[in-house]
Amino acid sequence: MIRPMKKTTNFDFAASLFRQKAEELLKIRQRKPATQILDTTAQNHFHELELNQIELELLYTELKHTEAALLTSEKSLQEKTDDLLLLANSSFKLLDFNSIDEIYHFLGSKLLQLSGADYMLLSEYNELNSSTTPKLWFGIDQFIGKIVSTLGKDINQIQIPVQDVAKQMDLEFRKKIYCLAGGLHELTVQKVPKAICVAIEKILGIREIYSIGFIWKGHYYGGASFGFKKGNKIKKSDLIDTISNQASLALSRKYAEKSLTENEKKYRGIFENIQDVYYETATDGTILELSPSIKLLSKGQYTREDLIGKPIYDYYEDRDARYKLIQELKKCRQIIDYEIQLINKDGSLVNCSISAELIIDPQGNPEKIVGTFHDITNRKQSEEDLKSALTKAKESDRLKSAFLANISHEIRTPMNGILGFSTLLKEPGLSGDQQKEYISFIEKSGERMLNTINDLMDISKIEAGQMNVIVSEVNMNERINNLHHFFKPKCQEKGIQFLVKNNLSPDKSILNSDRNKIDAILSNLILNAIKYTPQGSIEVGCGIVHAIHESYVQCHVKDTGIGIPLSRQQAIFDRFVHADIEDNAVYEGSGLGLSISKAYVEMLGGKIWVESTLGAGSTFYFTVPYQVHPQTRNNTEEEANPGKESVLSKKLNILIAEDDENSKLFMTISLERLTNQLFIARTGLEAVKLVSDHPGIDLVLMDIRMPELNGYEATRRIREFNSKVVIIAQTAHGLAGDQEKAIEAGCNDYISKPINRIELREMIDKYFYK
Numbered sequence: 029m030i031r032p033m034k035k036t037t038n039f040d041f042a043a044s045l046f047r048q049k050a051e052e053l054l055k056i057r058q059r060k061p062a063t064q065i066l067d068t069t070a071q072n073h074f075h076e077l078e079l080n081q082i083e084l085e086l087l088y089t090e091l092k093h094t095e096a097a098l099l100t101s102e103k104s105l106q107e108k109t110d111d112l113l114l115l116a117n118s119s120f121k122l123l124d125f126n127s128i129d130e131i132y133h134f135l136g137s138k139l140l141q142l143s144g145a146d147y148m149l150l151s152e153y154n155e156l157n158s159s160t161t162p163k164l165w166f167g168i169d170q171f172i173g174k175i176v177s178t179l180g181k182d183i184n185q186i187q188i189p190v191q192d193v194a195k196q197m198d199l200e201f202r203k204k205i206y207c208l209a210g211g212l213h214e215l216t217v218q219k220v221p222k223a224i225c226v227a228i229e230k231i232l233g234i235r236e237i238y239s240i241g242f243i244w245k246g247h248y249y250g251g252a253s254f255g256f257k258k259g260n261k262i263k264k265s266d267l268i269d270t271i272s273n274q275a276s277l278a279l280s281r282k283y284a285e286k287s288l289t290e291n292e293k294k295y296r297g298i299f300e301n302i303q304d305v306y307y308e309t310a311t312d313g314t315i316l317e318l319s320p321s322i323k324l325l326s327k328g329q330y331t332r333e334d335l336i337g338k339p340i341y342d343y344y345e346d347r348d349a350r351y352k353l354i355q356e357l358k359k360c361r362q363i364i365d366y367e368i369q370l371i372n373k374d375g376s377l378v379n380c381s382i383s384a385e386l387i388i389d390p391q392g393n394p395e396k397i398v399g400t401f402h403d404i405t406n407r408k409q410s411e412e413d414l415k416s417a418l419t420k421a422k423e424s425d426r427l428k429s430a431f432l433a434n435i436s437h438e439i440r441t442p443m444n445g446i447l448g449f450s451t452l453l454k455e456p457g458l459s460g461d462q463q464k465e466y467i468s469f470i471e472k473s474g475e476r477m478l479n480t481i482n483d484l485m486d487i488s489k490i491e492a493g494q495m496n497v498i499v500s501e502v503n504m505n506e507r508i509n510n511l512h513h514f515f516k517p518k519c520q521e522k523g524i525q526f527l528v529k530n531n532l533s534p535d536k537s538i539l540n541s542d543r544n545k546i547d548a549i550l551s552n553l554i555l556n557a558i559k560y561t562p563q564g565s566i567e568v569g570c571g572i573v574h575a576i577h578e579s580y581v582q583c584h585v586k587d588t589g590i591g592i593p594l595s596r597q598q599a600i601f602d603r604f605v606h607a608d609i610e611d612n613a614v615y616e617g618s619g620l621g622l623s624i625s626k627a628y629v630e631m632l633g634g635k636i637w638v639e640s641t642l643g644a645g646s647t648f649y650f651t652v653p654y655q656v657h658p659q660t661r662n663n664t665e666e667e668a669n670p671g672k673e674s675v676l677s678k679k680l681n682i683l684i685a686e687d688d689e690n691s692k693l694f695m696t697i698s699l700e701r702l703t704n705q706l707f708i709a710r711t712g713l714e715a716v717k718l719v720s721d722h723p724g725i726d727l728v729l730m731d732i733r734m735p736e737l738n739g740y741e742a743t744r745r746i747r748e749f750n751s752k753v754v755i756i757a758q759t760a761h762g763l764a765g766d767q768e769k770a771i772e773a774g775c776n777d778y779i780s781k782p783i784n785r786i787e788l789r790e791m792i793d794k795y796f797y798k
């Protein structure tokens with residue numbers, strides 16, 4: 029019996045063997061009629077042979093089928109092997125691509141080919157507007173025009189907000205390819221109207237749409253959609269699923285890389301440009317990292333490369349401070365605004381504030397310290413400044429209170445005098461001498477109060493920066509003589525000598541400076557000398573001193589008075605400070621004279637100082653630059669002589685334009701001996717009319733504040749018809765700008781109110797001296 033051949037036997041060999049056996053049997057059968065001897069054994073044998081032949085034929089057929097099946101499975105095996113190779117290849121490629129675009133282009137070619145789709149769209153999630161937009165289209169080129177006109181816009185402008193995608197993500201945008209029952213309308217998440225979708229499907233001949241999302245760990249990166257015409261079916265869906273999954277992983281990595289690179293770039297930028305210094309140190313203090321800003325903090329003395337790897341302890345001024353910082357960090361893990369001092373390369377110290385954190389490794393051990401520090405030198409300085417400003421403010425507050433108390437005393441005392449003696453004057457039956465005595469008290473009190481008010485006005489103008497320097501020719505000899513003459517009676521009254529020791533020859537005595545200010549300085553010093561000298565003498569004088577580049581007129585006022593302790597010789601020139609002197613109440617005075625004098629001297633470009641011995645006397649010195657302008661220098665100004673009315677060229681026709689009765693009376697009396705004819709105007713208009721009606725008027729004393737027409741306007745009108753008349757404006761003492769405005773309006777000169785008789789005479793001398 030022939031055994032069935034094992035299927036593994038070579039088929040062709042077996043087939044030829046069967047064929048050979050079959051042919052042998054055939055030959056035996058054909059010979060049978062010839063022998064004509066048929067015994068039973070032979071017949072049985074023959075029958076068995078026939079059965080064998082049938083069995084062989086059956087086997088042959090079976091083998092043929094097996095051969096066909098083997099061929100089919102060999103082919104399918106080959107296909108599977110190809111698919112596996114494709115997957116292996118694609119997974120390698122997808123992970124190896126450099127950009128997201130490369131991934132999409134690869135997907136484009138592979139998925140279209142595998143799916144056998146007629147059309148394909150790859151879309152991408154766009155982080156900027158949180159929506160998906162078309163990225164690559166396949167197969168629609170020839171229909172673009174029609175699609176765009178049906179859609180009414182560029183197909184690439186279709187945006188599907190990602191939250192709408194997310195809504196569907198679990199159901200539709202699965203990781204396996206699926207058929208969209210709703211076609212294009214469903215694909216656009218109903219963003220494109222159904223009618224338009226149907227029209228587009230018609231244009232493209234689409235029957236079926238499939239889609240798959242590129243999703244990795246819950247993140248959506250985009251997707252692929254496939255369009256099939258009638259009769260076409262999706263192929264290789266398993267492969268599409270797998271490649272899409274590989275693509276999702278590759279896309280997730282690329283996006284992660286992209287954001288990592290962007291973050292790295294961002295943090296690198298911060299690290300490079302940060303003003304504070306970023307640092308990392310190991311727990312043993314070794315510097316692991318430093319930002320380049322260390323160069324700025326160390327004023328260019330260190331770079332980060334200089335310091336990385338070095339022990340941070342070496343740069344602490346106080347190593348204990350670092351130790352304490354570590355202890356603190358171990359306790360709280362974090363410190364903020366911890367102040368330390370670092371040592372720079374040149375040994376200088378930099379005040380720094382550190383904020384740091386202790387980083388712990390996964391095993392719970394301290395790993396390193398990271399933090400930032402910045403220079404707080406300026407902050408420290410500001411704190412110091414603030415402290416000292418606070419001390420000064422407190423001090424100045426204390427001094428101001430003392431000053432106010434003093435000023436209040438200075439105003440109340442003379443006021444009491446004025447009111448008290450005025451009341452006494454009303455008493456009936458007073459003798460002439462008594463009346464004179466009371467009036468003299470009232471005068472003195474008035475003078476004292478006026479001084480205080482003048483000082484206050486001056487200091488406030490100086491503080492407000494409104495005190496101007498008005499330069500004119502100043503004859504120093506004349507000034508000193510005038511003052512000597514003026515103050516001599518006061519000295520005599522007190523029983524002290526008043527000497528002049530002047531070293532300026534008449535031809536050297538004229539300089540260009542501010543006459544009023546020099547007068548004020550000298551007056552202040554002389555008054556103080558008189559005030560603080562109970563007996564002995566005072567001396568005033570000036571000379572020229574030469575410095576390297578400039579010459580100065582140096583004046584001195586010397587006395588044999590009470591003197592000033594060394595500790596206060598500086599302070600007495602400061603505002604408010606000297607008012608604090610304990611025994612000041614003994615001496616009257618606002619306590620502002622020297623600070624005003626100092627301000628004036630400095631305005632004129634000079635210096636003021638004192639040399640003094642307590643109990644023996646003081647000498648005050650001040651200098652002003654000796655500036656002489658040849659063109660202004662002439663010899664017409666003679667030595668002043670207050671008693672020289674008789675040498676005026678003539679008696680004058682004077683107009684006093686003044687609305688205040690007291691001032692008018694004062695001037696009328698003061699000018700009595702110089703006057704030929706006196707005119708009085710109460711308003712600006714009256715003044716203009718009087719000058720116009722009386723062309724012989726020589727001098728107008730023009731008050732600025734008058735009813736109807738002010739002094740400036742009245743002067744302007746007078747100047748329209750009379751340029752010769754001398755107009756002297758009476759300006760308010762405390763108001764800046766009045767004097768300039770007066771000159772501008774056409775006045776020849778100005779004199780400050782309240783008017784001083786001597787000044788008035790000097791002014792008149794200036795214009796009418798023979």
Ligand code: ADP
Nearest residue numbers: 556557560591600606617618619620621622623
């Ligand atoms: P006042 O004299 O009104 O107090 P000053 O500013 O003129 O203000 O002077 C400030 C202080 O300087 C005076 O209070 C006084 O203590 C001291 N002083 C000024 N001049 C003299 C002087 N010639 N002799 C002694 N002390 C003087």
